[in-house]
Amino acid sequence: MAGVIDGLSWLLLLIGGGFVLIGGIGTLRLPNFYTRMHAASLTDSMATLLILSGIMLQAGWSLATIKLFAILVFLLLTGPTASYALANAALLSGMKPEETGRTVGDKASAS
């Protein structure tokens, strides 16, 4: 049982780390502001969810798990809000979301 939980925790941590990596590559490589922000918000939401769940499985039933859960809820509330506020501010300041290159649409939908 302990082995299963440990394996599951490592799996979650690894997938979470993978999402951080994808988010980082996307932030560097994607062509314009909105697609980059999409990649960055992937780190915010998906990666934190997976990594914190993985750490929670490591911590077991303890006070640390409750604290981690509180952090998770906090990040899940603030991350998307910050992404929205950033995108909204960009839109209001006149940055138009437009498809500039030929591969933009493919890359954005793939990631």
Add this chain to the structure above:
Amino acid sequence: MIVVSGVFLLTLLAIIAVAIVRTENLFVAVMLTSIFSLLMAANFFILDAADVALTEAAVGAGVTTVIFLSALSLTAERERSLTRERHLAIFVVIVTALVLIYATFDKPRLGDPQAPVHLHVAPWYLEKTPELIGIPNVVTAVLGSFRGYDTLGEVFVVFTACIGVLFLLGSKRDPESAVSESLPGSAGLSHHLIPKVVSRLLVPFIVLFGLYVQFHGEYGPGGGFQAGAIVASGIILYALIEGEAAALAAVPRAALMGMVVGGAMLYGLVGLAGLALGGNFLDYSVLLSDPLAGQQLGILLIEAGVGVTVCGALLLIFHAFAARELA
């Protein structure tokens, strides 16, 4: 592992420091300063200084960034580029850097058990804290009781800084404040539904967390400085979303002034109470019949004083900038 993370973080810090100096866009510089503070907090944390890390994250990355941004909205976004050469400045910087590097040669290796800092008073603090103070967090014991004078000094530094900022930026427009409330700029971001809803959800919990950090300081990382900054950041979030006028209606300027003065006075009065009950200044053992309980009561009271002063000072400084913005 710690060495690898430390080197990684310090390298990033150096890169960001150069970027802050190089950039001419002040907005970018403010954001980089915030990232610098966050990395610094992580650095403190891997060196096991959780209390300092918490302070750096709350004050450096949180509140200071907002105050910098409010200051930035009073001025231009771009730095004026200097045309003349800065030979003297570069010379001074290089000489100072060389002197500092030379000074590090005398420093003991990181974590060296023979370092003077580990041989002088630190073992005594670690050994005597359970006996004399009876609380688990030695940092709070050192900060609140053993080195109570230093912390009293820090509180008065915060107090003085706040008074100084208010003298420089204090608004003289009190009769007209009714007019400024009707300005569109004071409405905050309340027309943005999502940030408004989420911040309404979060502000009570941020303030609650601040109180937790305040009163949990004897058992874990935390204390007055961190708690004051966290509570202030919660109220600043409220001010950013609902408008400065709403925040001032919730916590009026007079109340903030009372917090700054009252917190510092509470600290001083606890010291005087010790004097009146026959002990030394800031000796909490005499406050109650049981010396341990007296120490804990004293630390609780002075931490409350610190938290109230820091919170009030940060909010007053924020409001001083925000009020100039509307003028």
